[in-house]
Amino acid sequence: MSIPASINPPPRLLMGPGPITADPRVLRAMSAQLVGQYDPWMTDTMNEVMGLYRQVYITDNQQTLLVDGTSRAGIEAALVSLLEPGDRVLVPIFGRFGHLLAEICRRAGADVHTIETEWGQVFTEEALEAALVDVQPKVLAVVHGDTSTTVAQPLEGLGELCERHGALLYVDCTATLGGNEFRTDEWGIDVATSGLQKCLGGPSGSAPVTFSPRAVEVIESRKSIEEGIRAEGDPVSAHPIRSNYLDMAQIFDYWSERRLNHHTEATTMLYGSRECARILLQEGLAQSWARHDLHGRAMLAGTTALGLEPFGALAYRMTNVVGVHIPDGVNGDEVRAAMLEDFGIEIGTSFGPLHGKVWRIGTMGYNARTDAVLQTLAALEAVLRRAGHRAAAGAGVDAAYDLYGTAV
Amino acid sequence: MSIPASINPPPRLLMGPGPITADPRVLRAMSAQLVGQYDPWMTDTMNEVMGLYRQVYITDNQQTLLVDGTSRAGIEAALVSLLEPGDRVLVPIFGRFGHLLAEICRRAGADVHTIETEWGQVFTEEALEAALVDVQPKVLAVVHGDTSTTVAQPLEGLGELCERHGALLYVDCTATLGGNEFRTDEWGIDVATSGLQKCLGGPSGSAPVTFSPRAVEVIESRKSIEEGIRAEGDPVSAHPIRSNYLDMAQIFDYWSERRLNHHTEATTMLYGSRECARILLQEGLAQSWARHDLHGRAMLAGTTALGLEPFGALAYRMTNVVGVHIPDGVNGDEVRAAMLEDFGIEIGTSFGPLHGKVWRIGTMGYNARTDAVLQTLAALEAVLRRAGHRAAAGAGVDAAYDLYGTAV
Known part of the structure; x- marks a missing residue:
């Protein structure tokens, strides 16, 4: 009989398509x-x-x-x-x-x-x-x-x-x-x-x-x-x-x-x-919709600035999850593993016809927040750089800052 | 729009057939x-x-x-x-x-x-x-x-x-x-x-x-x-x-x-x-079965000493819930309400053919404990007395004490 210790999950920032933190x-x-x-x-x-x-x-x-x-x-x-x-x-x-x-x-x-x-x-x-x-x-x-x-x-x-x-x-x-x-x-x-x-x-x-x-x-x-x-x-x-x-x-x-x-x-x-x-x-429905819209747009701006092409019909995109094409020559699973293991941040893979082609990054609920967006963009830039995909230094974070600046 | 305060359940000792505390x-x-x-x-x-x-x-x-x-x-x-x-x-x-x-x-x-x-x-x-x-x-x-x-x-x-x-x-x-x-x-x-x-x-x-x-x-x-x-x-x-x-x-x-x-x-x-x-x-399965058996027997001894006739084939009774006949002339729902409202203790009603005839008192999981059994018996004696059903003062608690004494 082996009885494990009491529950002790590793710290994670869950920026996938859900469940989120x-x-x-x-x-x-x-x-x-x-x-x-x-x-x-x-x-x-x-x-x-x-x-x-x-x-x-x-x-x-x-x-x-x-x-x-x-x-x-x-x-x-x-x-x-x-x-x-x-x-x-x-x-x-x-x-x-x-x-x-x-x-x-x-x-x-x-x-x-x-x-x-x-x-x-x-x-x-x-x-x-x-x-x-x-x-x-x-x-x-x-x-x-x-x-x-x-x-x-x-x-x-x-x-x-x-x-x-x-x-x-x-x-x-x-x-x-x-x-x-x-x-x-x-x-x-x-x-x-x-x-x-x-x-x-x-x-x-x-x-x-x-x-x-x-x-x-x-x-x-x-x-x-x-x-x-x-x-x-x-x-x-x-x-x-x-x-x-x-x-x-x-x-x-x-x-x-x-x-x-x-x-x-x-x-x-x-x-x-x-x-x-x-x-x-307590926050208000309209306020929460606006918050999701804001942080979703910041994530979209940031990933775009990192050179990641958005997926899907942008006119109909959900406020709370951004799809981006995995750049050519980059192993999507390795990037996700480095994000999780080295930075404690989870982003999502895809299913069916999009498997191996698209990452899905969520900004929703508790994680539709400035710090969660900026942390994710900073980590993603670093991991992408090590995977051989380069963007201008700080481009993702800067684009999000710009959007927040405009939005405020 | 009305938004209630954060959750604040009343303190309860749940001694029914489940859910329990x-x-x-x-x-x-x-x-x-x-x-x-x-x-x-x-x-x-x-x-x-x-x-x-x-x-x-x-x-x-x-x-x-x-x-x-x-x-x-x-x-x-x-x-x-x-x-x-x-x-x-x-x-x-x-x-x-x-x-x-x-x-x-x-x-x-x-x-x-x-x-x-x-x-x-x-x-x-x-x-x-x-x-x-x-x-x-x-x-x-x-x-x-x-x-x-x-x-x-x-x-x-x-x-x-x-x-x-x-x-x-x-x-x-x-x-x-x-x-x-x-x-x-x-x-x-x-x-x-x-x-x-x-x-x-x-x-x-x-x-x-x-x-x-x-x-x-x-x-x-x-x-x-x-x-x-x-x-x-x-x-x-x-x-x-x-x-x-x-x-x-x-x-x-x-x-x-x-x-x-x-x-x-x-x-x-x-x-x-x-x-x-x-x-x-951690407790051990056999230890937990024995604990349930002990506290179930204490509840059975206590309720019997209070003059409550046990229900069902005792040779086959579950360790963790005791059925007792509601005494003649006592309103079962009123007793349960007084137990809950005045003592914060829940005991169970019954369904189908037993409705209005039998109470079910659980001693299980976290509540298969001496203090939970004794508190319930003391409260039940007091409430039954006020409902016109009399047992010798302290009879329920004493019977449980006796059983625990023998069992130790």
Whole structure:
């Protein structure tokens, strides 16, 4: 039997596409002691968290709450609860997380239709409308910002489009919420799901989600589980939600005043989620969007000055993650290893068609800060120089300073 | 916009059936800062956690790891990954969590067969064998200790029985692991899933699970998802695992040396899980089982001395939770409210057929301690007295003292 020492992570500045360094206030909140699941203080706190995330999502949706799992659990809870086997769903894919949405929909038994565009690009409203006309889906499921490509699909107008074509609009805003403009009600979004580990500055493991009354109605109509199960012999006629853990109808009941027992709430993650929202709202949503925009632009200016060509359609780039082409002759993994091992700074690799070609550098949540940006640029310049890629001395840092100077 | 103050839970001694007061060391470990998902330190730590839980589960199973969700996520991950639609599963139900297993199996599309016994009782080996012969299931899915009834199904011999009848043995040991004898390999258990919030002394939100090579083989054989999806037109011929988030085949890959990306690990919950296992192994499994047994017996002696009749088959009672009948003429909810509001001590109510009839008092994890037992008994005597139920002054505490004296 070998028993290791108490946990002692190495110091890291996490400047990848997420998870990022957690705000210390969030970690402190998570060290608060537990209370019972139905303690009046606990149920009050659950209600308070609903209110906080209504503000974060800019929505009046009653059903704004947490799914106890990572952002992926939130995505699956939404889709498996909305979609019955055979239901048509349209998934526009412009990066890795679009593929994930499609896969989750397939697992739920849906009739999945996809349209695809090149990584780094987004869809025009016309392309989306044409697909909606063609597919006539029950749900349009789209990623907002896809960190795999560093670009965000514009969402304004999409809700109206969906309304017109009788579809519900689901948005995965894991990577954007809190750091990019996101307006649930104003944009006509029916369901949105997120996570803490990006712009919200917390650890992965809790998924804030919101459901419009229209989406709730669709989900609640599937609630007669027992009937569904009894009809199982004729599987086309009635489909109970395929998951118990991710059954939003039951999770709504658990968070409702009825407090019907479901899972045992992950209280420490709830404390963390609460603190993430609290910190964000204390700063102000518009202020946080502007902060992410500023530090994202500083990172873009700095990396450009270092001679790194930006990746993707800049007009649609996310505020919180910059993609840059790995220069010819430079080994991307070696540079990342030196950044991590010698400077304690993590930057991100890429997946799929971008693997080995693009680095992704995040400036989000707690790490959307001047010192984090400047440290990263200084280290990157030094490491790139040793890897044979030269820029004018101090070029990256100077460009960021210039941008900050202009911005102030 | 209203923004509440930082989190400030009221002080509580959680003596219900779980969640219980977390060990402060676990909460401290959870305040450690994050590192990146593929940081060598992080992947080393994931491997370390696998090793720790192999010791906790007393198993050589390579696939011993965490599911990122509450104990219920672990249950569903196991069952939805093992069971294809139409597969026969046998679920012996002796309390609420047996019903949960059956429901989760139904949602997975399985052909669910149940046998039931009265709450408070367990099944004989003969009854289980007869059902195995009758149903010929692919999986026997059974709860070890069902907190809803405070009794535990004996598991020794069950593995051999399943082997003989060609079934896999799945056990939900959420409420027992760490505080009751549990031997995965020796008892021939193929799959077991648990949670942190009972005898492991942590918060809900991470599910330690273990899978035998035989179970892994069954799950891996379902892995050709794409084939399954292509064959979806003929849904009987090929069934990909119905969940992405809870797909154990993908989660195995994520925890393997291949590190295939799945969800973003809930790092803070991983730190907590690691500390729970570390504390338990530092104490020693046999020592922890004995400690739970001792304090459970003290609580039983104390409540009996207070004139509270124990509930359920005492020969099969769990070490870590005592069920007692609410005395005639006493309002159970009022007593629980006074315990909570006036003494800060939570004891549990009951569900289903026991609702309003039985209290459940836990002594587990961090709260399997002399002071926690004595405080609870002293408070309970005082509150019961005010509710009109009288016992000899100090009877509960004295009985516990006597038991501790004998036990030393």
